[in-house]
Amino acid sequence: xxxxxxxxxxxxxxxxxxxxxxxxxxxxxxxxxxxxxxxxxxxxxxxxxxxxxxxxxxxxxxxxxxxxxxxxxxxxxxxxxxxxxxxxxxxxxxxxxxxxxxxxxxxxxxxxxxxxxxxxxxxxxxxxxxxxxxxxxxxxxxxxxxxxxxxxxxxxxxxxxxxxxxxxxxxxxxxxxxxxxxxxxxxxxxxxxxxxxxxxxxxxxxxxxxxxxxxxxxxxxxxxxxxxxxxxxxxxxxxxxxxxxxxxxxxxxxxxxxxxxxxxxxxxxxx
Amino acid sequence: xxxxxxxxxxxxxxxxxxxxxxxxxxxxxxxxxxxxxxxxxxxxxxxxxxxxxxxxxxxxxxxxxxxxxxxxxxxxxxxxxxxxxxxxxxxxxxxxxxxxxxxxxxxxxxxxxxxxxxxxxxxxxxxxxxxxxxxxxxxxxxxxxxxxxxxxxxxxxxxxxxxxxxxxxxxxxxxxxxxxxxxxxxxxxxxxxxxxxxxxxxxxxxxxxxxxxxxxxxxxxxxxxxxxxxxxxxxxxxxxxxxxxxxxxxxxxxxxxxxxxxxxxxxxxxxxxxxxxxxxxxxxxxxxxxxxxxx
Numbered sequence: 001x002x003x004x005x006x007x008x009x010x011x012x013x014x015x016x017x018x019x020x021x022x023x024x025x026x027x028x029x030x031x032x033x034x035x036x037x038x039x040x041x042x043x044x045x046x047x048x049x050x051x052x053x054x055x056x057x058x059x060x061x062x063x064x065x066x067x068x069x070x071x072x073x074x075x076x077x078x079x080x081x082x083x084x085x086x087x088x089x090x091x092x093x094x095x096x097x098x099x100x101x102x103x104x105x106x107x108x109x110x111x112x113x114x115x116x117x118x119x120x121x122x123x124x125x126x127x128x129x130x131x132x133x134x135x136x137x138x139x140x141x142x143x144x145x146x147x148x149x150x151x152x153x154x155x156x157x158x159x160x161x162x163x164x165x166x167x168x169x170x171x172x173x174x175x176x177x178x179x180x181x182x183x184x185x186x187x188x189x190x191x192x193x194x195x196x197x198x199x200x201x202x203x204x205x206x207x208x209x210x211x212x213x214x215x216x217x218x219x220x221x222x223x224x225x226x227x228x229x230x231x232x233x234x235x236x237x238x239x240x241x242x243x244x245x246x247x248x249x250x251x252x253x254x255x256x257x258x259x260x261x262x263x264x265x266x267x268x269x270x271x
Numbered sequence: 272x273x274x275x276x277x278x279x280x281x282x283x284x285x286x287x288x289x290x291x292x293x294x295x296x297x298x299x300x301x302x303x304x305x306x307x308x309x310x311x312x313x314x315x316x317x318x319x320x321x322x323x324x325x326x327x328x329x330x331x332x333x334x335x336x337x338x339x340x341x342x343x344x345x346x347x348x349x350x351x352x353x354x355x356x357x358x359x360x361x362x363x364x365x366x367x368x369x370x371x372x373x374x375x376x377x378x379x380x381x382x383x384x385x386x387x388x389x390x391x392x393x394x395x396x397x398x399x400x401x402x403x404x405x406x407x408x409x410x411x412x413x414x415x416x417x418x419x420x421x422x423x424x425x426x427x428x429x430x431x432x433x434x435x436x437x438x439x440x441x442x443x444x445x446x447x448x449x450x451x452x453x454x455x456x457x458x459x460x461x462x463x464x465x466x467x468x469x470x471x472x473x474x475x476x477x478x479x480x481x482x483x484x485x486x487x488x489x490x491x492x493x494x495x496x497x498x499x500x501x502x503x504x505x506x507x508x509x510x511x512x513x514x515x516x517x518x519x520x521x522x523x524x525x526x527x528x529x530x531x532x533x534x535x536x537x538x539x540x541x542x543x544x545x546x547x548x549x550x551x552x553x554x555x556x557x558x559x560x561x562x563x564x565x566x
Contacts, residue, residue: 034379035321038386085497088320089547092490096540099487103534122394196328197394200387207380245398251391258384 001239010125010192010246013133014231016140017189018201022227023144024185025206026220027178031158035084036073036179038199039091040186043069045195046098047187048120053101058120062187069094070183074176123194123247125235132191139188143181144224154178155216197247201227204254208261230254287529295418296482299426300521303479304491306430308517309437310475311492312510313468315500317448320493321379322359325386326473327488329355330480332393339396345425348481351389352473358385360466418482429478433471444468445506487536491517494543498550516546 001007028037044066051061073087128136147154157164157171164171189198205226209219234250241249287293314323329351337347359382437444447454447464455461480488495516499509524539531538 029380032379034383035324038321038324038383084318084320085315085493088324088489088493089497089544092487092493093540093544095487096490096537096544099534099540100537103532103537107532196390197387199383200391203380203383203387207377207384210377210380243399245394248391248395248398251387255384255388255391258380262381 001236005130006126006128007235007239009128009130009133010235011232013128013136013140013192014125014235014250015228016137016144017185017192018140018227018231019224020140020143020185021189021198021201022205022224023147023220024182025202025227026209026223027147027154027158028182028202029206029210031178033179033182034199034203035087037182037186037202039073039087040066040070040183041190041195041198042091042098043094044186044190044198045120046094046101048190048195049098049101049105053105059187059191062190063184066183066187067180070179071176074172074179120190121194121196122245123190123192123197125192125246128191136188136192139184143185143188146181150174150177151216151220193247193250197251200251200254201230204251204258205230208258211258211261211265226257227254230257283530287526292418293525293529295420295423296525297522298423299418299482300525301518302423302426302430303482304495304517304521305514306433306475307479307488307491308495308513309434309510310472311517312496312499312513313437313444313448314472315493315496317468319469319472322382322469323472323476323492324489325359325382325389326352326355326469326476327480327492328386329389329473330477330484330488332389332396333477335393335396335400339400345422345481348477349474352477353470355385355389356466356469356473360469422481426478426481429474433474433478436467436471440464440467441506483539484536487540490536490540490543491520494540494547495520498547501547501550501554520546 002011025037028034044062047061047063047065048058049061050065051058054061069090073090153164153169154174156167157169157174161171185202186198189201193201206223208226209223212222213219230250230253233253235246237253238244238246238249287297311323314320330348333347333349333351334344335347336342336351337344340347443454443459444464446457447459447461451461454464476488476492479491483491496509496513498516499512502512503509520539520542523542524535527538528535
């Protein structure tokens, strides 16, 4: 299986994307920002379509739009967090713009198939180039390192904002910075698992880790481990079964992990 | 051919109503607007927008699964949305981290997992079925223009049923929404109310998404109620305002889209968003004018 270039590329990019999603996702769940993450993944889709309309590289659209929206959400909300109703209305509108852009794309001379849109929505990890997968791996590493570097202040602002402000931790800057990291992960991972399925990689491993342990270091490691396992298992499974798309397999395993963790936590409580 | 707009508004209105497909679309849009505005008003008040979004996305696996199994698409919508509501509610009773209840980390993690697993399943169904990719777009972003007579009737029945349930449960539902503790102390069946509301929301979403598509249901479900709640917190007035806003958004959106080459979804979401912004602006200026005594 590893004799094929496309499989090696997928594993390289997938491993580090999953690592980044697992680490960032743990904080996303802890901070209750999954809805913001969900909105960002949809924004990423619109960004990719917008880039296609203008004729730019899809990554430019992905990164510019997700970062811009993350900055906006951080600036508008209290403590660098956005209100769920604001998120809901803003992202419904951005999706509306996405629909408009799809229509523009369909009538424009430079290519108008639904395939580009479907790739952005559901990802195509097996079509990554060697350069693209190395870039994805580097971004995944940088993002994970960024979270680990800011780990203590980030934990403090998340768990006890009063104490953090007494200690002079810049809560707002950290909040915006964290949203920016989330935006980078989102933009990068969209190419691999797709805008619609990325949320699963952020939520399911992290949610499972939170069910199993409340200790931060162990939880972070567990979340990353589950995410990487789901990625590896999903890639292998979809390689063996041709009809199974890789994104569906990855999310399926991550979701099963979440269910197992929930059942385990419930059984442990009842004992 | 795109119809052109004339300077005479009466003539334009006549042009809008000549074709049966347009009449169907307007009728379906009106039903959907009323339903989404009422159910959405509770959803926004209950801070369940994320759950609402997840339910709306479930229309996609529902339709894809129904196509694979050879069932009617509409049935797929209702089954998938109802199933997702049950799954989300099933997880609600398990307190994980933080305080159990709406908006806690464990609950949102469950909702997000249900959402993506559903989407992944939908994508799998689609690829098993070797479906044409163009169909995905319609599924996700909808079309107002292919609504049949039968669909309008079915929509009407579903809307009446859902609205009747909400109307019957108004007082307990309001109390449970605003203060679950007091509701529990008074002996109201809090868990049943909660599940019931999620199921009604699922019903409304499944009905709406046949028209607006899975991803855009949200515009109708959130923006008009959120705008109404910026203006008033009184339930009766708020519900009426919410319905009026939703109707304006849908009628304007359909009307403008008829005379334009671009999709309805874009206009509906844009008008909805503009309305929400206007309401926020109004709220902010009203508060400033009222001065410190009401603050």
